[in-house]
Amino acid sequence: MDSRRLLRTTAVALASAGLILSGCSGGSDAAAPRGTAQGRSAPSAAPEALKEFYAQKLKWRDCGVEGFQCATLRAPLDYAKPDGEEIELAVSRVRATGPGKRIGSLLVNPGGPGGSAVGYLQAYAGIGYPAPVRARYDMVAVDPRGVARSEPVECLTGPQMDAYTQVDQTPDDAAETDALSAAFKDFAAGCAKRSGKVLPHVSTVETARDMDVLRAVLGDERLSYVGASYGTFLGATYAELFPDRVGRLVLDGAMDPSLPALDLNRDQTAGFETAFRAFAADCVGRPDCPLGTGSVPAAGEALKKFFRAVDAEPLPTGESRKLGESLATTGVIAAMYDEGAWPQLREALAQAKGGRGAGLLALADSYYEREPDGEYANLMAANAAVNCLDLPAAYRGPADAAKAVPSFEKASPVFGRGLAWAALNCTYWPSPATGRPHRITAEGAAPILVVGTTRDPATPYKWAESLAAQLSSGTLLTYEGDGHTAYGRGSDCVDTAINTYLLEGTPPRDGKRCS
Known part of the structure; x- marks a missing residue:
């Protein structure tokens, strides 16, 4: 795995191959502006140097996907040099369906970093969000800079990515450690060679500033937004930069911006260990569990034994790639995002027990957004590019990673060793980090709804608790359950609370719990 801060919704993690990624281009009509919220002052005006961007008109055209329109948004490549080069960002929308008075635009982001918001809108949010929400909002998405159709970061070719994803991430000796370091260095060098212009300018802060330009161009005085997973960090960053422009913000599957x-x-x-234990508890109660029918710890030991076995002797998959430990681990982790994938994981593990690795390879490919033709979406490239700009690297070199292994193994006996070494990727990044860990309070912002799932694998529940406490207007909604994120995943309690907030502006009481 490239980076452990690969944070995205279940829809992106497990159904990425089905995303509809249509070309977006320019026609005309911007959304009508909303009135100023009662009892609140109007947001501050755009800076003089950026007025050209804030005053632009989007030219909307049919996307080629029924019901959706697309356009291109211009933004400065470098906000410190607004008169310099520009970057073009892909935008898509589906208009409010009615009945009821239109509230405005609702921007959505599925996480990643690196997930295509346009693809997410067209494949899921624009048709799958609750009908009352779609009735009263124009559903809108913009692919963040460096992602998908917004001047994507590119690093490796398809065959190079195949090799990269198979590198041993649990090195047993100096030679394997050197090989892993070399893989990360080659990945970083490929990004610098193929995307050197955009690479220093894909931070979350810059993307949040792009969102404010889009808000203004759409005609909304304040931003309404649903961000999932990494999208919560993006939303919180927006609130920090523009607290007086916050409308109704839902941050689902929250990150903690204060952590290094x-x-x-x-x-x-x-x-991920918590999620695996939930999977294992369900599995061992079944007579056909491929990890045995004993205890949860015994199931964990069985999985570790399997990982060691495929590290020593990779399994055939029916194609040229074999299933080694790295791809096998990725396949298991992919299924941790959603309990709905547990049957698929049980089947894949049973197949692997029988000597065939195709099932786990398919799960790993869904995680990496690898297409059947061997090409990859730019998810992994964009993920590293954003993460490595947003925070200083976890390690100074391999020696630091080796020292961290015991603490990671304590956090997860099953996944700890591999995930400790995966955090080495930003050590070799060619663009220096521009962000630092810090608390986000967003003083003066309207109420912000933070949602956390108690057994979330990718964004641990304590992160949601922390973010809600940091935000001066944060309200915490808890889903007691499994899987990554909570909205639209089967809890009427969660969905009703979020829908009420989006439609009426009234958040649930702080600390409300749902199951």
């Missing part, structure tokens, strides 16, 4: 990279990676490792 090492702590984020280690906490997420513990989250």
Whole structure:
């Protein structure tokens, strides 16, 4: 795995191959502006140097996907040099369906970093969000800079990515450690060679500033937004930069912006362990569980034994790639995002027990967004590019990673060793980090709804608790359950609370719990 801060919704993690990624281009009509919220002052005006961007008109055209329109948004490549080069960002929308008075635009982001918001909108949010929400909002998405159709970061070719994803991430000796370091260095060098212009300018802060330009261009005085997973960090960053422009913000599957990279990676490792234990508890109660019918710890030992076995002798998959430990681990982790994938994981593990690795390879490919033709979406490239700009690297070199292994193994006996070494990727990044860990309070912002799932694998529940406490207007909604994120995943309690907030502006009471 490339980076452990690969945070995205279940829809992106497990159904990425089905995303509809249509070309977006320019026609005309911007959304009508909303009135100023009662009892609140109007947001501050755009800076003089950026007025050209804030005053632009989007030219909307049919996307080629029924019901959706697309356009291109211009933004400065470098906000410190607004008169310099520009970057073009892909935008898509589906208009409010009615009945009821239109509230405005609702921007959505599925996480990643690196997930295509346009693809998510067209494949899921624009048709799958609750009908009352779609009735009263124009559903809108913009692919963040460096992602998908917004001048994507590119690093490796398809065959190079195949090799990269198979590198041993649990090195047993100096030669394997050197090989892993070389893989990360080659990945970083490929990004610098193929995307050197955009690479220093794909931070979350810059993407949040792009969102404010889009808000203004759409005609909304304040931003309404649903961000999932990494999208919560993006939303919180927006609130920090533009507190007076916050409308109704839902941050689902929250990140904690106050943590350094090492702590984020280690906490997420513990989250995957929690999710695995839930899977194992369900599995061992079944007579056909491929990890045995004993205890949860015994199931964990069985999985570790399997990982060691495929590290020593990879399994055939029916194609040229074999299933080694790295791809097998990725396949298991992919299924941790959603309990709905547990049957598929049980079947894949049973197949592997019988000597065939195709099932786990398919899960790993869904995680990496690898297409059947061997090409990859730019998810992994964008993920590293954003993460490595947002925070200083977890380690200074391999020696630091080796020292961290015991603490990661304590966090997760099953996944800890591999995920400790995966955090080495930003060590060799060619663009220096521009962000630092810090608390986000967003003083003066309207109420912000933070949602956390108690057994979330990718964004541990304590992160949601922390973010809600940091935000001066944060309200915490808890889903007691499994899987990554909560909205639209089967809890009427969660969905009703979020829908009420989006439609009426009234958040649930702080601390409300749902199951």
